[in-house]
């Protein structure tokens with residue numbers, strides 16, 4: 432029997448930590464902590480399923496609107512994550528890219544990220560991208576500015592620009608391993624929107640939603656979604672040569 436195809440790149444909008452905390456009568460930061468535990472398991476599950484790229488939405492350019500307490504709580508968790516997970520990530524041959532400008536985070540978080548990215552730089556297993564202070568529109572704007580600059584200084588001609596050129600200027604295109612567009616984007620917590628995640632790259636992504644809050648999302652539910660992906664009929668605007676669809 433043929434093995435079902437797995438997506439090459441999965442994106443996950445990890446939503447519902449706040450509602451999970453509320454349901455458990457604990458502070459929101461504890462919801463984020465529970466979300467981080469969930470993320471650890473999903474990273475390893477992704478690697479075990481043979482999926483090459485995973486991008487998680489950890490903090491959006493709009494999430495700065497939240498309270499200072501919540502925002503700094505999330506950034507502190509990054510330090511905690513690196514301290515507790517670096518060895519295991521390395522043992523699993525995981526490579527990490529950060530999508531987003533993280534230089535405005537607290538110094539301890541920046542240092543932790545730099546340490547993690549540096550330590551895992553030569554790994555060639557799962558490419559794990561963390562969208563941190565990431566916004567799809569912000570990413571496109573940054574690319575447009577860079578392209579304009581390159582046209583102004585003569586290294587590029589506007590007439591010759593292609594869609595691939597735009598892709599290359601995004602975080603995903605300029606990162607190591609040249610991350611392809613996501614085949615599948617999953618969002619937890621029952622919200623059915625993209626919220627500025629991989630705006631350019633998601634043009635033809637399959638979307639899946641679940642009511643499960645992110646801290647309750649299990650590798651089993653994830654595996655069911657990956658299984659269901661194989662039955663999606665991706666047409667990219669064309670038609671199948673044979674078949675009835």
Ligand code: IPE
Nearest residue numbers: 445446447448449450489490
């Ligand atoms: C997602 O959970 C994590 C981040 C946005 C950082 P939320 O914090 O958005 O959880 P809800 O949507 O309030 O439940």
Ligand code: IPE
Nearest residue numbers: 444445446488489490491626
């Ligand atoms: C999207 O979730 C961002 C992350 C998961 C990091 P939000 O909770 O911020 O999105 P909205 O506000 O419900 O659209």
Ligand code: MG
Nearest residue numbers: 446447448449
């Ligand atoms: Mg939310």
